[in-house]
Amino acid sequence: MQVNDNKEFQPLIVAFCCNWCSYAGADLSGTNRLNYPTNVKIIRVPCSCRVNPMFILRAFQKGADGVILCGCHPGDCHYTSGNYFTRRRMTLLFSMLDFLGIERDRTRVEWVSAAEGAKFAATMNEFTEAVKKLGPNRRLEDLRCRKQ
Amino acid sequence: MQRIGVFVCHCGTNIAATVDVKTVAETLGKEPGVVISQDYQYMCSESGQNLVKDAIKEHNLTGIVICSCSPRMHENTFRKAAAAAGLNPYLVEIANIREQCSWIHKEIATATEKAVILGRAAIAKVHLNAPLTAGESPVVKKALVIGGGIAGIQTALDIAEAGFDVDIVEKNPTIGGKMAQIDKTFPTLDCAACILTPKMVEASQNERITIRSFSEVTDVKGFVGNFTVKIKKKARYVDETKCTGCGLCTEKCPMKKVPNEFNMGLDNRSAVYIPFAQAVPKVATIDPNYCMMLKTGKCGVCSKVCSVGAINYKQQDEIIEEKYGAIIVATGFNPISLDKYDEFAYGQSPDVVTSLELERLMNAAGPNGGTLLRPSDKTHPHTIVFVQCVGSRCDDSKGKPYCSKICCMYTAKHAMLIREKYPDTEVYVFYIDVRTPGKNFDEFYRRAVEQYNVHYIKGMVGKVTPKSDGKIDVQASDLLANEQLHINADMVVLAAAIEPDKTARPLATMLTTQMDTNDFFTEAHPKLRPVESATAGIFLSGACQGPKDIPETVAQASAAAAKAIGLLCKNSITCNPCVAHSNELMCNGCSSCEKVCPYGAITYIDKEFRMPDRTTKVRRVASVNPAVCQGCGACTVACPSGAMDLNGFSNSQIMAEVDAICK
Numbered sequence: 137m138q139v140n141d142n143k144e145f146q147p148l149i150v151a152f153c154c155n156w157c158s159y160a161g162a163d164l165s166g167t168n169r170l171n172y173p174t175n176v177k178i179i180r181v182p183c184s185c186r187v188n189p190m191f192i193l194r195a196f197q198k199g200a201d202g203v204i205l206c207g208c209h210p211g212d213c214h215y216t217s218g219n220y221f222t223r224r225r226m227t228l229l230f231s232m233l234d235f236l237g238i239e240r241d242r243t244r245v246e247w248v249s250a251a252e253g254a255k256f257a258a259t260m261n262e263f264t265e266a267v268k269k270l271g272p273n274r275r276l277e278d279l280r281c282r283k284q
Numbered sequence: 285m286q287r288i289g290v291f292v293c294h295c296g297t298n299i300a301a302t303v304d305v306k307t308v309a310e311t312l313g314k315e316p317g318v319v320i321s322q323d324y325q326y327m328c329s330e331s332g333q334n335l336v337k338d339a340i341k342e343h344n345l346t347g348i349v350i351c352s353c354s355p356r357m358h359e360n361t362f363r364k365a366a367a368a369a370g371l372n373p374y375l376v377e378i379a380n381i382r383e384q385c386s387w388i389h390k391e392i393a394t395a396t397e398k399a400v401i402l403g404r405a406a407i408a409k410v411h412l413n414a415p416l417t418a419g420e421s422p423v424v425k426k427a428l429v430i431g432g433g434i435a436g437i438q439t440a441l442d443i444a445e446a447g448f449d450v451d452i453v454e455k456n457p458t459i460g461g462k463m464a465q466i467d468k469t470f471p472t473l474d475c476a477a478c479i480l481t482p483k484m485v486e487a488s489q490n491e492r493i494t495i496r497s498f499s500e501v502t503d504v505k506g507f508v509g510n511f512t513v514k515i516k517k518k519a520r521y522v523d524e525t526k527c528t529g530c531g532l533c534t535e536k537c538p539m540k541k542v543p544n545e546f547n548m549g550l551d552n553r554s555a556v557y558i559p560f561a562q563a564v565p566k567v568a569t570i571d572p573n574y575c576m577m578l579k580t581g582k583c584g585v586c587s588k589v590c591s592v593g594a595i596n597y598k599q600q601d602e603i604i605e606e607k608y609g610a611i612i613v614a615t616g617f618n619p620i621s622l623d624k625y626d627e628f629a630y631g632q633s634p635d636v637v638t639s640l641e642l643e644r645l646m647n648a649a650g651p652n653g654g655t656l657l658r659p660s661d662k663t664h665p666h667t668i669v670f671v672q673c674v675g676s677r678c679d680d681s682k683g684k685p686y687c688s689k690i691c692c693m694y695t696a697k698h699a700m701l702i703r704e705k706y707p708d709t710e711v712y713v714f715y716i717d718v719r720t721p722g723k724n725f726d727e728f729y730r731r732a733v734e735q736y737n738v739h740y741i742k743g744m745v746g747k748v749t750p751k752s753d754g755k756i757d758v759q760a761s762d763l764l765a766n767e768q769l770h771i772n773a774d775m776v777v778l779a780a781a782i783e784p785d786k787t788a789r790p791l792a793t794m795l796t797t798q799m800d801t802n803d804f805f806t807e808a809h810p811k812l813r814p815v816e817s818a819t820a821g822i823f824l825s826g827a828c829q830g831p832k833d834i835p836e837t838v839a840q841a842s843a844a845a846a847k848a849i850g851l852l853c854k855n856s857i858t859c860n861p862c863v864a865h866s867n868e869l870m871c872n873g874c875s876s877c878e879k880v881c882p883y884g885a886i887t888y889i890d891k892e893f894r895m896p897d898r899t900t901k902v903r904r905v906a907s908v909n910p911a912v913c914q915g916c917g918a919c920t921v922a923c924p925s926g927a928m929d930l931n932g933f934s935n936s937q938i939m940a941e942v943d944a945i946c947k
């Protein structure tokens with residue numbers, strides 16, 4: 137994938153990964169040399185429940201085109217119940233974002249275990265494609281934040 | 285003013301082949317606050333670390349960013365290096381440009397661009413890092429073992445041997461567990477009681493071991509090294525300290541029609557009872573569901589015959605609170621209930637029994653004194669059919685998906701014992717697969733087939749029908765001969781699947797440990813940490829973690845003890861400093877954080893605040909116990925006023941990363 141060679145739209149995707157499962161899953165897809173686009177930039181958080189909706193809003197405001205949140209499978213959270221909070225919070229947040237015009241396909245929660253390197257790569261490929269189809273996020277982007 | 289150092293690793297060609305490390309180092313060197321930016325072949329090597337250390341000293345750095353492999357790999361290495369150079373280890377950030385960049389991308393241009401962005405995010409974060417110091421918390425030098433079967437006994441003995449105090453909490457009136465009910469053990473065929481009961485006695489006589497029988501854990505608070513546990517001592521209506529276990533009360537008790545759970549309900553006991561002759565502690569217990577005195581107030585025979593006056597009808601449940609440094613779970617297993625298996629006629633005919641019932645029927649201390657007789661008419665059975673995998677390896681909702689592991693071996697044992705004692709009895713075993721991995725196990729099974737002529741038939745039993753003449757018709761298929769069989773049997777023995785004890789799940793909730801979907805406790809790592817739970821200070825012993833035979837159980841019990849001893853040996857443990865803290869000026873004491881905390885680390889305190897007009901005001905504010913908090917951050921998001929924040933992953937740090945990535 138080339139940055140602006142054929143002027144194809146390159147979305148910016150922020151991925152929040154919990155330290156115990158998904159971040160390790162992302163590492164595993166690296167260890168197994170499974171490709172996914174450079175568009176995805178990962179931020180490590182201790183648990184998926186550490187992700188404040190504010191972080192996601194901020195990302196969109198600063199020009200991200202998609203945000204994906206990855207955590208341990210339900211029941212497997214290192215902190216026992218964190219991802220249940222995530223699931224509830226994000227269901228609410230995403231429906232609110234949808235209402236504001238951030239399409240459902242721009243946001244996603246995915247459970248990726250430390251053993252699922254292949255799933256991580258596949259998810260990122262899929263998600264990037266989906267966001268690419270939607271085009272740039274214009275709804276929430278704060279133009280004052282945009283790079284000149 | 286921050287003085288940040290950036291160190292970009294080539295990792296040989298692992299990174300350098302796809303990421304232009306020189307450009308990365310150069311570009312990041314221009315970031316605000318960065319005073320030195322270098323690249324090196326192997327940053328994690330001795331000389332690489334020295335490069336970092338020297339730079340810290342020379343440039344008086346206030347934070348460093350290492351662009352290298354995953355922080356899961358070398359974060360600790362670089363934290364140690366920083367500490368050695370006098371920089372707080374928590375002022376180190378790692379940008380993962382190997383696993384999450386060079387290894388997954390192919391284009392040098394885009395990969396380099398991404399590496400720069402990841403580096404920038406780490407720099408933005410390290411700007412806001414605060415020096416943290418890991419606290420220490422003392423270790424209570426005493427262990428709690430939950431469950432008094434062979435696993436619990438072995439663990440307790442090993443810990444006591446090492447010189448630490450241990451309490452065993454057992455829910456039944458005696459320790460011994462399932463092994464006490466077993467007749468003989470495979471593959472050596474020695475008597476289970478002969479090897480178990482000396483251990484039970486040893487446990488009761490060891491001055492470092494306290495056996496709390498007929499008790500249950502009701503509440504667990506605290507954390508590794510410092511658990512506070514509430515134990516309910518159930519009323520047994522007998523003063524343990526006075527009872528001598530003479531058994532006179534059990535003889536004289538007029539209520540003799542209570543199903544005897546030790547013999548799997550195959551005979552009866554009295555309302556006041558001692559489970560079995562070698563019970564430890566050997567103390568009588570009154571069953572309140574059957575005792576006439578407790579139910580109607582009329583009787584009192586036992587208190588009249590007791591020469592030491594141990595009977596106390598007014599005894600109440602008692603709650604004891606104790607502190608422990610380590611907890612070992614040894615809650616064991618049970619055979620599943622066969623209610624759902626109508627096709628095997630369990631419950632329709634007394635001559636269809638489970639394997640554990642057969643153990644009792646064959647045991648010299650069992651209901652028939654060791655002679656194998658049909659429960660229905662007490663006649664000698666001439667044809668016995670064993671059905672394997674009843675409820676094991678089932679895909680449907682009726683059974684369990686896993687293999688119960690011990691059934692193949694104990695069935696071979698039963699078949700062999702029966703053929704040896706009663707050569708005129710024909711024994712059939714219906715199996716799906718015979719699984720006998722283990723030392724001397726396959727030889728043992730082959731002996732059953734070749735030497736003892738047990739008829740092993742590969743196939744499933746379709747239906748078991750009790751007939752009017754007292755016989756049982758067993759309809760089955762022989763898969764190898766491809767034919768349908770009817771066997772006219774006298775007894776049918778079902779190898780019921782085993783499942784974790786019912787008390788395990790509520791206990792897991794109290795201990796905040798994980799369980800799998802079958803309610804077996806989950807180990808911290810399936811290969812490398814098989815006896816620890818993911819929760820620090822909680823260890824797993826025996827069949828509560830998965831189906832196991834006796835030698836494996838004992839091995840795991842000793843392993844769990846070794847791990848617990850390792851913990852108890854320490855005077856104090858260092859805690860993770862990346863924990864939550866609340867800003868008391870912003871906190872309004874709403875309790876939102878307390879509700880989401882999985883560890884109960886948050887409490888509320890009343891604190892005095894000085895108001896601008898010089899008055900003081902008392903407000904309720906949250907306070908986090910840093911030794912209990914594990915740093916998940918659930919509270920930080922739940923807090924409506926933004927008062928809660930997490931060390932190492934603060935709101936502003938993550939925001940800064942988001943900003944750096946989205947720039």
Ligand code: FES
Nearest residue numbers: 154183207208213
């Ligand atoms: S630790 Fe992975 S979701 Fe909680």
